[in-house]
Amino acid sequence: MYRGKLNIIIIIIVITVSSCRSLRLYETGTASGTVEINAEKIVERVTLNNIIAGPLAINKIIINYEQEGERRRFRANLKYNGSDSILISIRTFAGIEAARVLIEKDTVKISDKINKIYYLGRTEELGKKYGIKFEFIDLFFGDIGNIDKRKGRLRCEEGLVKMQENVPGRTIVYTIDCNINKIKAIEGTIGYEGEKIRGTFDEFRSEDGLLYPGEISWHLNGEETVINIEMQNLKRSESSNIIFRVGSDYKLRLLK
Secondary structure (H helix, E strand, C coil): CCCCCCCHHHHHHHHCCCCHHHCEECCCCCCCCEEEEEHHHHHHHHHHCCCCCCCEEEEEEEEEEEECCEEEEEEEEEEECCCCEEEEEEECCCCCEEEEEEEECCEEEEEECCCCEEEEEEHHHHHHHHCCCCCHHHHHCCCCCCCCCCCCEEEEECCEEEEEEEECCEEEEEEEECCCCEEEEEEEEECCCCEEEEEEEEEEEEECCEEEEEEEEEEECCCCEEEEEEEEEEEECCCCCCCCCCCCCCEEEECC
16 A cells, blocks of 8 residues: 655646446547638637536546656546635545545645645645646646637648647647547646646547546656546536545645
8 A cells, every 4th residue: 555655746737537328439530631610619619518617526537647767556536616626535446545635726735644644735836836737727637728719710630620829827739629629639838937748638428418538648847747547427516515624633744
């Protein structure tokens, strides 16, 4: 059983996961040739498919990551309140909850249940240190960001079209699948130091009215960090309430 300290990069990366009877797999990249599409309409359609658009529960996430030769594998579930709080439960593959992480606009709180340590830090300070902000969550799951709904026509070649987003803190190029109106790839820079990021999204599924990528791969920190994610059992939450409690016998440590 893993008993070491929680690796902080996992926490920052995550900032930056019903019924199986409704599950449907989607094929992508099947179109051929070049067609023109309305730029404003495709942005609207892709935005409507964003999964981080309200309270959300992801009941099964498997995270594999590698950083500087170190490899880790986690199982987790996630709750998002639809605005400013994310709760992540990290479990061992034996089913034991190893940690609970609450990420808010201003603070990060971690309950290390194995070592009985309560970590507390400021989201902004961690963002400055690691170059990834809270707003990375939309990119992380393959949602489109603040692209202007510009008028005009775009060329969709072999079922794919590229669009660019330029806002303070990030410059992103999206590769969009014109058939299912979802992001297939993201590449650009993000954060205070202009960290390069590259993500791909595959195995799209429709479940509980949500169209989402079942497989996600991220290359961060100049390709030094590689994260592969598998997720399923997504559903809209009926409640935005998030509960985070720490035992009175936990030791407090500050995240820096």
